[in-house]
Amino acid sequence: MRGIFYVLGLLLALGLTSADPQYCLHEMLRTDERIASHGYPTETHEVETEDGYVLTLFRIPYSHNLQNQNEKRPPVLLQHGLFSNSDCWIASGPDNSLAYLLADAGYDVWLGNARGNIYSRANSQISLNSPRFWHFDWHEIGTIDLAAMIDYILSETGYSQLHYAGHSQGTTCYMVLLSERPEYNDKIKSAHMLAPCAFFEHGRSAVFRWLSPLVGTPGGMWNQLMVDMELIPHNNLLNRLIDNSCGSGSPFDSICKNGFLMFANGGYQNINLTAMQQLIETHPAGASSNQGIHYLQLFTSHFFRQYDWGTKKNQELYGQDSPPDYDLSLIKAKTHSYSSPNDALCGPEDVDTLVSKFIHLEEDHRVPWESFNHLDFIVANNMKELINDLVVERINKYERR
Numbered sequence: 001m002r003g004i005f006y007v008l009g010l011l012l013a014l015g016l017t018s019a020d021p022q023y024c025l026h027e028m029l030r031t032d033e034r035i036a037s038h039g040y041p042t043e044t045h046e047v048e049t050e051d052g053y054v055l056t057l058f059r060i061p062y063s064h065n066l067q068n069q070n071e072k073r074p075p076v077l078l079q080h081g082l083f084s085n086s087d088c089w090i091a092s093g094p095d096n097s098l099a100y101l102l103a104d105a106g107y108d109v110w111l112g113n114a115r116g117n118i119y120s121r122a123n124s125q126i127s128l129n130s131p132r133f134w135h136f137d138w139h140e141i142g143t144i145d146l147a148a149m150i151d152y153i154l155s156e157t158g159y160s161q162l163h164y165a166g167h168s169q170g171t172t173c174y175m176v177l178l179s180e181r182p183e184y185n186d187k188i189k190s191a192h193m194l195a196p197c198a199f200f201e202h203g204r205s206a207v208f209r210w211l212s213p214l215v216g217t218p219g220g221m222w223n224q225l226m227v228d229m230e231l232i233p234h235n236n237l238l239n240r241l242i243d244n245s246c247g248s249g250s251p252f253d254s255i256c257k258n259g260f261l262m263f264a265n266g267g268y269q270n271i272n273l274t275a276m277q278q279l280i281e282t283h284p285a286g287a288s289s290n291q292g293i294h295y296l297q298l299f300t301s302h303f304f305r306q307y308d309w310g311t312k313k314n315q316e317l318y319g320q321d322s323p324p325d326y327d328l329s330l331i332k333a334k335t336h337s338y339s340s341p342n343d344a345l346c347g348p349e350d351v352d353t354l355v356s357k358f359i360h361l362e363e364d365h366r367v368p369w370e371s372f373n374h375l376d377f378i379v380a381n382n383m384k385e386l387i388n389d390l391v392v393e394r395i396n397k398y399e400r401r
Contacts, residue, residue, distance in 0.1 A: 002005055006181060021095040022223070031111060031119070039064050040103060047152045049144050052125035055117040057149060058107040073108040074399055075157045077149060081168030081195075082138075082291055083284035085119055086111035088167065088378045091278040096384045098165065098391060105392050108157060112149050113367055114141045114173075117285040131228040137290035138255070140399050142176030150187055153317040161170060161189040163395050167377055168346070169197040169291070175304075178331040179213050188333035190362075190393045190398045196337050198326075200299035202349040208299045215293045216300035218310035223293070231289040269371040270380035279379055292360055301304040304328070304354075328357045336363045336394060338387055340372035365390065385399050 035042040035058065043059040062069040077091045078099060089099040089111055102109045113119040126133045130255060153162055166174050171193035178185050200208065214222040290307065297308050306323040308314065318324055335358070339351040348366070355364050367386050377387055 011361035018245070031090065033139060034090055034278075035060055035099075040094075040100065041069075045152070045156070045232070046086050048124060049115070049148045051140075051144060052123040054120065054122040054124065054144065055115060055145055055149065056086075056113045056119040057152070058111040058113075058119075060103040060111075062108065063103045065104055066106060068106055071106070071363065073106060073157075075108045075110060075153050075159055075162040076102050076152060076395065077112055077162055077164050078102075079112070079146065079149075079164070079166040079173060080111045080117075081166075081170055082295070083287050084167070084169075084378075085117045085282055085285040086113050087282045087285075088279060089245070092272055092275040092379060094266060094271075096275075096388065098388045100222045101388050101392050102395070105396065107163070107395070110153050110162075112146070112170075114138075114145055114169075114287075116288050118282060119285075120284070127177070132289040134230055134290070135228045136288055137294045138173050139176055139180075139294070139306055141291075142173035142182050146177045147181060147184060150184065153331060154187060161187055163190050163192075163398070164188055165192040165194065165391060167194045168197050168374065170194075172198060175328065175331060176326060176385055179326040179328060182250050182330045182332075185244065185331065185333045186390070188335075190395055191333055191335040192393075192394065193337045194387065195374050196299075196339060196354055197295075197346040198304040198328075199302070199350040199353040200295065200346070201302040201353070202347055203345055204347060205298050205344040207345075208296065212291075212296045216296040218297075218308045220355045225396075226289045226293060229289045231287050231292055232284045233286050249263050270369070270373075270376050270382055272381045275379040287319050304357075328354075329359050331358065332360045334362050334398070336358070336365065336391075338367065338377070338390070340367040340369050340376065342373040342376075345374050363394075365366065 029037070032042040032044050040060050041062060041064060043061060045057040045059060047055045047057060049055065060070075078086075079087050080086060090097045094100040094104075099109050099111060115123075116134065121128055123133055154160065156203055164174060174191060174193065175196075178188070194372055214220075215226055217367065240288070294307050298304060303325055305325045306318065308323045309317065311321045314321055314323055337351065337355065337358075339346065339348065341348055351364075355361060369382070369386060372380065372386065376383055380386070
């Protein structure tokens with residue numbers, strides 16, 4: 001817990017937010033620049049959603065190692081987790097990161113960015129400074145943002161289906177989309193959920209214990225104060241402080257590792273510090289407070305359901321006192337799950353619950369390393385062997401490569 005308080009204390013003490021998207025990226029390499037630095041071709045695309053949010057998609061259209069720009073290249077969409085962005089898929093470099101491995105396997109790789117993060121902080125109808133801008137959670141990211149990204153990618157590439165991989169919130173949004181808009185099942189050739197998050201009854205993270213009593217149920221002062229605002233905004237100074245603390249040999253290295261114990265139980269045995277430093281340069285990337293509150297509601301209720309606004313507003317929105325559950329039986333796309341035993345957010349018992357309700361799940365893969373945790377899917381030394389090679393292999397089978 002001590003490390004978490006160090007990080008939160010810095011955030012509160014600095015009290016820094018920024019309404020200027022350029023401020024967030026000042027003196028930092030963007031995803032496209034990071035990709036280009038390794039010799040890969042890259043493109044930047046903007047997609048406007050039906051409610052005006054402008055989302056940035058980064059693309060690795062082909063591999064410079066294969067020179068396969070004139071060959072068939074099936075599209076793959078990668079979607080990040082909470083407080084994250086597209087950089088999570090490239091932080092571990094060309095030899096380990098899923099985005100590069102897929103490009104080198106012959107795929108057209110697209111990296112998504114959800115509304116509100118540092119790459120998607122614009123709306124054609126609403127000012128970033130307005131609370132209305134932040135009136136969303138991962139339900140809208142799933143039903144609107146993912147749908148817009150998928151439609152755009154299929155239109156650009158001429159394909160009728162794409163492959164999908166998501167981490168953490170990226171899996172939640174995937175399940176929301178296909179259960180709420182089941183017509184999108186036909187647009188997914190295969191899907192790969194890394195650290196799947198839907199049920200949280202057994203969550204071991206201190207975040208659940210400390211924050212769910214405050215905002216895990218609707219109503220009350222804290223809910224009113226916390227709703228519709230930016231949560232843990234990106235800040236250069238804070239990121240530099242954390243980055244230096246996470247350096248190899250830093251006297252504050254233990255603070256760095258303890259500060260991320262919310263994702264693991266017992267520390268980070270597999271962490272690649274170089275990858276972590278790359279990640280910290282643009283993380284946390286910004287999110288709506290509603291996203292975090294919604295997850296805490298799931299921990300409190302033990303259900304995978306829509307946002308709980310309280311009985312009165314629930315009646316107005318849903319026509320019932322409680323929010324409706326997401327119907328996982330409607331997800332029929334070829335979906336694979338990859339989970340780990342040391343995940344303090346979406347742990348084995350809650351994955352058991354998910355698998356029991358996900359009646360069309362193709363395969364339930366459990367990482368055989370006891371120490372493997374929630375962030376290891378993105379920054380572990382051994383994530384290539386334990387996860388990424390398997391994802392590429394399975395996608396290859398669908399393409400018969």
